[in-house]
Amino acid sequence: MTGTAALAAQAHGTHTLAAQTQGFLSTSGVEIAFLLVGLVTLGAALVTVTTRQLVHAALWLVVTLGGLAVEYLLLTAEFIAWVQVLIYVGSVVVLLLFGLMLTKAPIGRSPDADSGNRYPALGVAGAAAVALVWVVADAFRTTWIELDGAPQGTTKVSGEFLFRNWVLPFEALSVLLLAALVGAVVLSRRKNAQAGEKR
Amino acid sequence: MHLVYPAVLAALLFCTGLYGVLARRNAILVLMSVELMLNAVNLNLVAFDVWLRDTLHAGQALTLFTIAIAAAEIGIGLAIVLLVYRNRGTADIDRLRDLHEDAPGPDAGHGDREEKAEAAA
Numbered sequence: 001m002t003g004t005a006a007l008a009a010q011a012h013g014t015h016t017l018a019a020q021t022q023g024f025l026s027t028s029g030v031e032i033a034f035l036l037v038g039l040v041t042l043g044a045a046l047v048t049v050t051t052r053q054l055v056h057a058a059l060w061l062v063v064t065l066g067g068l069a070v071e072y073l074l075l076t077a078e079f080i081a082w083v084q085v086l087i088y089v090g091s092v093v094v095l096l097l098f099g100l101m102l103t104k105a106p107i108g109r110s111p112d113a114d115s116g117n118r119y120p121a122l123g124v125a126g127a128a129a130v131a132l133v134w135v136v137a138d139a140f141r142t143t144w145i146e147l148d149g150a151p152q153g154t155t156k157v158s159g160e161f162l163f164r165n166w167v168l169p170f171e172a173l174s175v176l177l178l179a180a181l182v183g184a185v186v187l188s189r190r191k192n193a194q195a196g197e198k199r
Numbered sequence: 200m201h202l203v204y205p206a207v208l209a210a211l212l213f214c215t216g217l218y219g220v221l222a223r224r225n226a227i228l229v230l231m232s233v234e235l236m237l238n239a240v241n242l243n244l245v246a247f248d249v250w251l252r253d254t255l256h257a258g259q260a261l262t263l264f265t266i267a268i269a270a271a272e273i274g275i276g277l278a279i280v281l282l283v284y285r286n287r288g289t290a291d292i293d294r295l296r297d298l299h300e301d302a303p304g305p306d307a308g309h310g311d312r313e314e315k316a317e318a319a320a
Contacts, residue, residue, distance in 0.1 A: 034205070045212055049216070049223070057228055072242075096230065096277070099280060105225070114224060115291075118222045124217065124221060129211060132214065143201075147200055157256070177271055187279060
């Protein structure tokens with residue numbers, strides 16, 4: 001009798017515990033939006049790496065990066081979302097398009113966009129995907145992100161943590177950007193002094 | 200929000216980029232796939248930062264640094280690809296086999312390209 005009572009109390013305890021924690025698919029709007037945008041992002045990424053039209057690959061990359069910016073917004077990292085839009089969609093994709101045009105990429109379908117090791121690559125990527133998704137889903141099965149409360153990535157918060165705790169890496173990064181700028185200029189400059197005599 | 204969603208999305212995006220890096224032939228498409236992998240890492244960093252509620256916000260700071268480094272990387276990478284294209288006339292990475300062990304030696308047909316590479320060196 002006492003055993004069944006204890007069992008019932010235990011069952012009641014687990015029941016209240018299960019009621020307190022959320023279900024696996026708690027139907028909050030943020031999660032649904034995250035899933036839908038994530039599907040669009042993943043689909044655009046797959047088209048980016050498989051399409052045979054080189055310019056279309058760059059344009060699908062825009063969809064992928066924009067979808068990731070929306071995901072950052074849904075994770076309340078607002079400043080990072082706008083930085084993503086500005087730098088990736090604004091400059092990196094434009095640089096890639098310039099690169100495609102300067103290397104005289106074919107406009108239509110190019111049959112040799114994929115190299116010969118396509119199927120080994122598919123095997124490696126598939127094995128990595130299965131292993132990573134298995135491990136990640138098993139590890140974080142019971143963790144939830146609390147998105148309530150103050151948003152954690154507004155511009156005010158970002159400015160505070162960036163210029164209070166991360167000033168030195170920030171400045172070092174500006175030196176790195178300067179070095180990259182000089183390096184790109186040096187690499188792409190025509191060496192007229194030497195090449196002018198030979199050509 | 201369940202933490203599994205951003206983590207799994209980041210893992211799948213990373214593997215998509217991995218496939219692109221291994222399977223693409225054009226060097227600029229390889230650079231696009233590298234961008235996909237970097238973005239997957241960024242999504243992971245932001246998701247874990249929001250989950251941990253870090254007071255230093257290390258994840259978001261590292262995301263900003265990764266974005267800046269990716270911009271620098273794409274600039275240098277495109278400069279290298281344009282230099283290779285100017286010297287070789289192609290941006291296909293599986294035709295750049297000069298360091299391959301049993302690559303055929305520079306024959307007469309490649310004399311023009313060899314000369315250009317020499318001039319640029």
